[in-house]
Amino acid sequence: MLLRTSPTSPFVRKVRLAADWLNIPLELKPADTADSSDSLRLENPLGKVPVLITDDGETCFDSRVILAHLDQVAGGGRILPADPKARLAAMRLEALADGLMDAGILVLYETRFRPEDRHEPRWLDHQKGKMDRAVDALEHNPPRADDMTVGTIAVACALGFLDFRFGGRWRESHPRLAAFQDAFAARCPAFADTAPRA
CATH class of the missing domain: 3.40.30.10 (Glutaredoxin)
Structure with missing residues (x-):
């Protein structure tokens, strides 16, 4: 493929x-x-x-x-659980992580494609609020790195995106989430191999 x-x-x-x-x-x-x-x-x-x-x-x-x-x-039930309750939890986690990445990309586009004097502060604050709430929600209930699902994969990528594009500022105030990220990276060697490079 x-x-x-x-x-x-x-x-x-x-x-x-x-x-x-x-x-x-x-x-x-x-x-x-x-x-x-x-x-x-x-x-x-x-x-x-x-x-x-x-x-x-x-x-x-x-x-x-x-x-x-x-x-x-891959045969089903590997990263998208077959159990309906677990499946919904994984999909909900993936949606939260995807939304975090979407908001971050909109912040980047606003700052990349418009001159600084034309940035829209209300728009930027709106998107940054989404990002902050998502990271706080994940810190409150962090995923388990030993549970490889569409959700945990998405969260790891979202946090990697924050590290790459926003300097990893989330880590200091979100220790449980940082511990998840470090454990995920240790469990999944491809995480380092797929790291974005500017």
Whole structure:
């Protein structure tokens, strides 16, 4: 299977970690989301990564759909629990982590694509509030690093994204979450291998 990638996308990292954990080989093909001639826009009309192209030519996007597909390819119940209650908990955790990453990306775009004198403080505060509440909620009820699910993978990638893009400032005031991140990284060697590089 082929994965359209970007070297700094935390959502691509989610897919790569899941595939590695499930022993599913992926061929990586970089995509340029800003290039209208890139075939990415044919593979995903939204023009976003990641996109998984299966061996029979089907496309899967976004990262949540791809992780569910990879779990199915691996026989099911590996990272997406079969038990309904556990499945819902893993999916809810994944949604929280994905929302944290989405808000962080919106903060980056506001500061990257607008001159500083045109930044919208209310918009930035709104997105930063989402990020702060998500990290606080995770600190209050941190995931277990020994429970490899779509949720724990997403949380690890979200925290890695905060380390990479926001200087890891969350760590000092969230010790339980930092302990989760360190334990996850120790358990999953691919976490270091997939770390974004500027």
